[in-house]
Amino acid sequence: MVTDGPPPVLHRPGPGATIRVLLADDQPLVRAGLNAVLTDTTGIDVVGEAGTGAEAVRLTRELRPDVVVMDIRMPGMDGLDATRMITGGGSPAAVLILTTFDTDDNVYRALRAGASGFLVKDMVLDDIVAAVRVVATGDALIAPGVTRRLIAEFAGRPEPSPPSRTLTGVTDREREVLALIARGRTNTEIAADLLISLGTAKAHVASLLSKLGARDRVQLVIIAYESGLAGRPEPP
Incomplete structure (x- = not known):
């Protein structure tokens, strides 16, 4: 947690x-x-x-x-x-x-x-x-470039086994959004990746913050890694 x-x-x-x-x-x-x-x-x-x-x-x-x-x-x-x-x-x-x-x-x-x-x-x-x-x-609480470097730091650490966090109540679409947040995507980039409106992307992020009890996007990145949802990051 x-x-x-x-x-x-x-x-x-x-x-x-x-x-x-x-x-x-x-x-x-x-x-x-x-x-x-x-x-x-x-x-x-x-x-x-x-x-x-x-x-x-x-x-x-x-x-x-x-x-x-x-x-x-x-x-x-x-x-x-x-x-x-x-x-x-x-x-x-x-x-x-x-x-x-x-x-x-x-x-x-x-x-x-x-x-x-x-x-x-x-x-x-x-x-x-x-x-x-x-x-x-x-x-937006972290500049995307810094987020990607942060994620690269996470990726170099040993993977938790088994995942220490479950995503109870999170929809399939919200899982997609969470995975993109963990890759350093902004709301605008998430909307483009998933072919949804910017407003819808923001709504999904707000829902994730509420459902997962996270203070901000940074903690969503942590949750994505603790749950095993996030994969290897893309190069900066």
Whole structure:
């Protein structure tokens, strides 16, 4: 299982609402750079900064941000444990992991902890701003290119035997959609692959999120692999 019990009801900022962001990174220069860019962006407000995982957990409870941008490697409580405490404690905040993806061995653990997606430290700042926006609204939560690299990481791990997850109540069409999500397909690509409308593709994704008790698309990828539904990924 990805989570214990049903996922929390996630509050998303309404149209025109300011997105409240908490930055958690032990490097002051990284926080300062992100803070400067996000604060200068209309509709985004940096409500706090944390230099450790424990501080991130405390400030999330106190400040109730919509998005926590979380580094993995921090002194004391790291970003993985902090993410687990935030998402497992019923916080509505979406956690974006800030990581050097190619070298970090903790990606799978971060997703299991409830992270909603990834920011890579060498991304251009405009892409980081865009990622904060889409996560805050509950839309596409991971860039397809990053998703495909993530899936390649999953595929290199030993296959679970037997599958540790069953897909009770999921229709055949929803299984097809779930398999495509696990291959990094966007809603638009899913619609094209299955010859259905974009609205229908979105409806299937929403149904999967509800039926499988997943917070977001990232956890749907995990479920696809745990159930044995996902095959080998296509090359990026």
